[in-house]
Amino acid sequence: MKHKKLIAGIVGIVLGVIITFFIPTPHGLTHAGMIVLASLVTANIFWIFNVIPSFATGLLMLSSWVVLGAVKFEIAYQIFSTTTMWIIIGGLGLGAAATKTGLIKRIALKIMTFFPANFRGQTLALFTAGTIIAPMIPSAHPKTAMSTPIAKGISNALGYKPFGKGSSGLFLAALWGFFVTEASFLSATAQNYAFKGLLPAKAQAQLNWGNWFIMMIPWTIIILIGGYFLLTFLFKPKDDKPVSREFISKQLDELGPMSREEKITAAVILVAIVFWILESVFNIPAAVTAIIGVSVLVALKVLIPEDFKTRLSWNTIIFIGTVMALGNVMQSAGLTTWLRRILAPAISPIIGNIYITVIVLPIIIYLCKFVVVSLISTGTLITIGLLPFFSQMSFSPAIIAIIVTTSVNVWLLSYMNAPILTGSAAVQDSMASRGAMAKSSIGYMFLNIIGLLICVPLWQLMGIA
Structure with missing residues (x-):
């Protein structure tokens, strides 16, 4: 669709405004939490459809928290001093x-x-x-x-x-x-x-x-x-x-x-x-x-x-900073506590056993890659979704970062992986067929889960699982 980005941008902004100003604040969630939730919905739509550069979306998200009074500037931009x-x-x-x-x-x-x-x-x-x-x-x-x-x-x-x-x-x-x-x-x-x-x-x-x-x-x-x-x-x-x-x-x-x-x-x-x-x-x-x-x-x-x-990708650096800011701000605004209660029926069975986690979570990430192109965006969305449950896990949340980073690197369809597109462009798209790419990606997806499963005993010996 010719105007897909424009339509997606308008939809994202309208949804953000509706959530912020017109939907009553649910029980157990503060208005600050609603603002952060609204900005996250809008940002996700912008990231998925690449409405504007990802780092600009991230900066606007952080700024919206300050402008609308969800958190102070020092909290919103604190990550950049870490x-x-x-x-x-x-x-x-x-x-x-x-x-x-x-x-x-x-x-x-x-x-x-x-x-x-x-x-x-x-x-x-x-x-x-x-x-x-x-x-x-x-x-x-x-x-x-x-x-x-x-x-x-x-x-x-x-x-x-x-x-x-x-x-x-x-x-x-x-x-x-x-x-x-x-x-x-x-x-x-x-x-x-x-x-x-x-x-x-x-x-x-x-x-x-x-x-x-x-x-x-x-x-x-x-x-x-x-x-x-x-x-x-x-x-x-x-x-x-x-x-x-x-x-x-x-x-x-x-x-x-x-x-x-x-x-x-x-x-x-x-x-x-x-x-x-x-x-x-x-x-x-x-x-x-x-x-x-x-x-x-x-x-x-x-x-x-x-x-x-x-030689330094400053847009990537800024984008990473903006998505990392979400963790502290969601907790500060009380959004994590509210999401934990809402999502518990669906998430608890997945994170209740480490072996189930390393099988099911990669599959969820593989499915997300059909919609969310950016590797960092996919991993961020999954991690943020699990953020409210970190305190309930029987294993260290460090394992979530490991699972996420191994599972976002899939290339079943060409658009799913920007670095692989870069590699393909470097040889004028003249080496690998689409069928070869798909077969190898499916093989990697299976090997990734097997590799994670074999890691579990080591993680248990290390005291983190």
């Missing part, structure tokens, strides 16, 4: 340096030289390279944009036809390694910090870099091993003989010797990851480590002021 926001900014800065200097591409290509130049070997190489690189860049789009052209070059060198089995499989191997494994590391994507930021303080403290990594080890193993066998089963060409590694060697030769900027960036990122892992030992917040790392890169002229304008 460590979570600064680690996102710092992490994106480190990732920008790794991409700018060519360090990430060099690491990926170098790893590929250790594997056979056939479908099985290069699929495994893309899995390995992506998993190693994932925690270094907290943004999916540059990783998919960088990895898929490498996969296309390998596909061409191996003589695979566009949209054929081999071409589709290598494209998906690049996405699987560089994008899917983002859920394995807290620092691998800004959305992990966004979902973590919606949790209570105690649950957030449980999700430091090291704990997140440990909690996800069984899932990561299942996703990598299961994903490798899935892609080779579905897409391995009949004749899978090794060929020359000339393409990879040529790409490395074009990069030349490792530059001063690459060496500095590699050292800074390595030190940052060590400090993130040992955050509780050094007692230095992860955000401070990230900001110091970026400052060092600026001081040594690896990053310049212009990079902060062009």
Whole structure:
């Protein structure tokens, strides 16, 4: 429909006005809670239909709370002064340096030289390279944009036809390694910090870099091993003989010797990851480590002021901040208590048993992805819906953030996953067929639930389930 956005915008605003000013405040809910509820309804419609840029919708939502007297400015915008926001900014800065200097591409290509130049070997190489690189860049789009052209070059060198089995499989191997494994590391994507930021303080403290990594080890193993066998089963060409590694060697030769900027960036990122892992030992917040790392890169002229304008996604940073603000404000306005009572009959059976949760909640998220395109928006809506029930769960709410971050990354239909669209655009939509994308997504959806189920005993040993 030509005017879909305009119609959706009008409907969203009208619903917000009706809820705020014309519907009587239900028993047990304050007028402030009604304002927050109304703004959330309007914002969701704006996000689902992309009426205006997502970050602008978020800022208007926060401002409406202040203008209509639901909460004070200090509460509405408090999230922007938290460590979570600064680690996102710092992490994106480190990732920008790794991409700018060519360090990430060099690491990926170098790893590929250790594997056979056939479908099985290069699929495994893309899995390995992506998993190693994932925690270094907290943004999916540059990783998919960088990895898929490498996969296309390998596909061409191996003589695979566009949209054929081999071409589709290598494209998906690049996405699987560089994008899917983002859920394995807290620092691998800004959305992990966004979902973590919606949790209570105690649950957030449980999700430091090291704990997140440990909690996800069984899932990561299942996703990598299961994903490798899935892609080779579905897409391995009949004749899978090794060929020359000339393409990879040529790409490395074009990069030349490792530059001063690459060496500095590699050292800074390595030190940052060590400090993130040992955050509780050094007692230095992860955000401070990230900001110091970026400052060092600026001081040594690896990053310049212009990079902060062009290489950092400020609209994403602002959007994440606005959605994270919902947690505190909903509690402050009394909305969480009211929603808990209203939604209890439907939600309580799902969260009453950890095994039921890790099966049913991903399925709910998969279904939501047919409607809500944005990965962060989907995860935020699910987390906010469960927010009133965190105190009733027999397991830590930290697990909700884990389930959400693994389950929003589906690509059954092309529009469901923007980073994968970026990767596809980087190779002119010339590698994977729609059928291949759908089959691999269905496989991932099953593997994700299996991986989460296998994580449960570990989580129980850790005392969080």
